[in-house]
Amino acid sequence: MIPAAFAYARPTTIEEALQAIADGGDDVKVLAGGQSLIPVMRLRLAAPETVVDLTRVAELRGVCEDGDHLVIGAMTTHHDILVDPLIAAYGALIAEATETVADPAVRHRGTFGGALAHADPAGDLPAVALALDAEFVIAGPGGARRTVAAADFFVDYLTTALEDGELLVEVRVPKLGAEWGVRYEKFNRVAQAWSIVAVAAAVRHEAGRIVEARIALTNMGPTPIRAKATEAALIGVDVSLETVTAAAAQAAVGTSPSSDLNAQADYREHLAQVLTKRAVLAAAGI
Known part of the structure; x- marks a missing residue:
């Protein structure tokens, strides 16, 4: 049409x-x-x-460093994310998720900020932004800017904290050093499809113990959701198949997955547990 x-x-x-x-x-x-x-x-x-x-607004493109943060322009394409050396060094979780977005043609046109502002709960990048505690820099009328945490940016299905007259200009993401392990696990029925469920995990461990865990779920509600019960269960435990399995069993706590033609709610809850276990084990190096 x-x-x-x-x-x-x-x-x-x-x-x-x-x-x-x-x-x-x-x-x-x-x-x-x-x-x-x-x-x-x-x-x-x-x-x-x-x-x-916005395709001619050059200042909205690119990745740069600002202290302990990466600053990603809203119009940076998925392809540019995948080939950027700063993303490779400090934003591996972003790269892992971006590799699963649609197909090469879409990744060459689609943008980092556009995917986040669209806020589809089945999209791959919102959960990553939430897991990384990203900050969204928004410009408004007259050029005034405000910063919104990822936890407050995603409001409801296809709805964000962007107000009328505002524009997402950049996303600030904390750098993750070598002490962090990351993993994005995604389940979909066919290649290039939206996630039925996916999990973004970032784990910091020292001497065999998990000291910090950030886990966010894709398509387990109208917005991306942090698996807080699992995060809490992982802190301070020795990294092992048994401890991770027990923590991952709580991944669906507090979620509200939908039932549709792709999956029933209880199946999504099962997937959240399985994928969380896989993601945390991989992030922890097991």
Whole structure:
């Protein structure tokens, strides 16, 4: 199908983008990679009055260091994430999850910030951002900026803390050093498909004991969810198959998975336990 008619703006700076959003009317959509927006526009499930295309805003692209954080521009493509040396050195969990996103064609067009702002609970990157305690830098009218923690950014299904007139400009992610092990485990029925369930795990261990664990679940509710019961159960334990298995058995505590054509809720709970066990064992080097 053909999308409904819309006005089109293609700014080259963040300031121009914010102005275009402000001038765009009551229904404005921001186009990043377009891998989610364009299909729903073609089906006329979305019919925005104005589309603001960010592909020429160069300052929104790239990865850099800022002290103990990586700063990732919202318009950095998945492909650029995968070949970036800073991501390879300090953001291996991001790279592991990004490798599972769709297919090469989508990864060359889709963007890091676009995937996060879309906030699909079956998407791979929101759970990673949550597990890494990422921070979202948002620009608003007049250029004012605010920072929102990942735990507060994802509000509901396809809903974030972004308000009208605002734009996600960058994501700040704490660097993980060599003492951290990471793993992204994903279950889907066919290659390139959305996650039925996935688990992002980051584990810091010293002398055979886990001293910190961050575990986030994909598609176990309307937003990504931290497996807090499992995290708590892992702290201070000796790393072994038995201790990890016992902790992973609590992975679904506090979740609210849906039942649909892909899986029933109880099956998703089972997958969360199995994938958490695999992810933590791999992250811990077992």
